[in-house]
Amino acid sequence: MAGEQYLDTGWFGMLVTLLLAVFILVNIRRAKGGKDLFIRRIAGLNAIDEAIGRATEMGRPVLMVPGLSDTVNAIAVQAINIFAYVSRIAARFANPILICCYNAAVYTLAQEVIRDVYQQEGLADRYDQDSVRFVSDRQFAFAAGVSGLILREQTAATFFMGEFYAESLIFAETANSIGSIQVASSTEATQTPFFIAACDYVLIGDEFYAASAYLTRQPVLVGSLIGQDWGKMMIMVLLTLGTIVNSFTLTREVTSEKVDGVFNTIPARKAKLDDSPFNQLIKPSKPKIIVERPIDPTKAAPAAGGGN
């Protein structure tokens, strides 16, 4: 059957994805079994306690923004996981918090998680349900709303974690203008330089996903993190192999090429990257298959043609 979507990536791509999943699950099992796994120091995450401590000393609130995710996705969940840790520490110090949400679904999730955190700490009376608030689901209205809150509340520590776009610099510069200590991370590579330029500490790339493992040391999260590292090592090996194979291929001449899964003889020419066996593993050329299907007699044939 002529499939579409993921099967078209070929067996090699699927094997790599499967191996990544296996690495993660195997390491979660190892960590659950009590194996002591090492995580390197991440400066941005060490700064979280310092930032909350500073806010407590100054008696000013801690502001958190879980990004501009359009729905509750893995990025928003991870941001809220980090904020759960921040809120837990803030709750212990009786420090006020503010979580500004761009999306109503994220707002609902954040409210539940933060309420749970206060209850787990036995400090339910300290939880203010207005500390988690929905601001707006329009990008720049949200930016204006959050900037206004930063200025009015004079937040001492601000955390921007998740999906950020053009508004990232508005947040970071506004917080910087009032001397707020900032820890930020964006999953959007284009926004990371803005955060680096304007914030005190930045989590780059997958450090964002490492945060909850680093902070809570839960075996599941630590194991998952080690599994990710195994995955990265596998990709590094594949990159090295690919570079060697592709470089070697480019020095040769070819007399055949694969089109629609079939090798055709061609006049000798200098090899291109598409001729590399490594590239063909990742972007396989598959034979075209015409599928005949039985017709359902109870259903009408589709209308022929189209348009006027």
Added chain:
Amino acid sequence: MLAQVEVPTFWSEPYNSPALWTKLVVALLIGLAVLVGLMYAPVRARRPIVAVVTFFSGLYWVMLYAWPIPINRQDNQLPNGPVEAVGFWLKDSNSVIVSFTQILTALLFGLGIYSLLRIHLQRIVKTQRDWGFSVVLLACMSLMVFFGYADWNSRLGERGAMLDNPANWGFVNFGRDFLFEGLLQQMDAAMFSVIAFYILSAAYRAFRVRSVEATILLGTALIVILSLMGAVSGLWDDTIRSAANGNTFILNFQLTTIADWIRNTFQTSSLRGISFGVGIGLLAMGLRIWLSLERTGGSA
């Protein structure tokens, strides 16, 4: 025009048909039963229920992505075997399942509005600090809801086409246009423009010569910025070309060549490296959520 007749499937019953109503009522009853079951189930039993629902919901999206879905399928064709049958089912169900998400989002949006109203009404009633801003916010929100709804309502039916011409507009159409196009869009644009000034102030701080790293950053940024300024790069490159006199090594010192090298060698590879890490992190996170291994808000 040849009309495309939609062939009814399990997921697309005709509008207002008894079959559609039956399915709606059954779905509602199942939903209520699950909700009541969750409310009355012991706390320990809730976690497995949530885990099972999460797993099957996630499985649907994984299958939609990984299962072979037939292409060039005609509405009156039958599947070739069970693999295609599942593919047909996935394709037919997709639009309906996506609408579940939209319904849920709309419901949660109501909760968001409730949060806004509660915070700001409370502030106005208690005349707390900055209560004036809350009045402005609620007034703007009410006005936008009123004019937005009235404008949408006035465009229903045959009148809609007439209202494409502003000459036929009434009070509500002008009101909506003023609030949305005249105010909101302009304020959005103003906020976006402010970023230009913020870039300047952030760049000033980032590019100060404080350390070796900051100096390297300053140098590379300067080269890339100058290479994009036609007058500077043209002059520099012309000078290098005439000085090179055919020497290919010296040609490497053209501003555009150095900038291209920086972009292709450092920038692209760094971004790809970050993307790999983020992608694997996302996969791990997705896997943990799907298999309910993640405990949101875990203890410190």
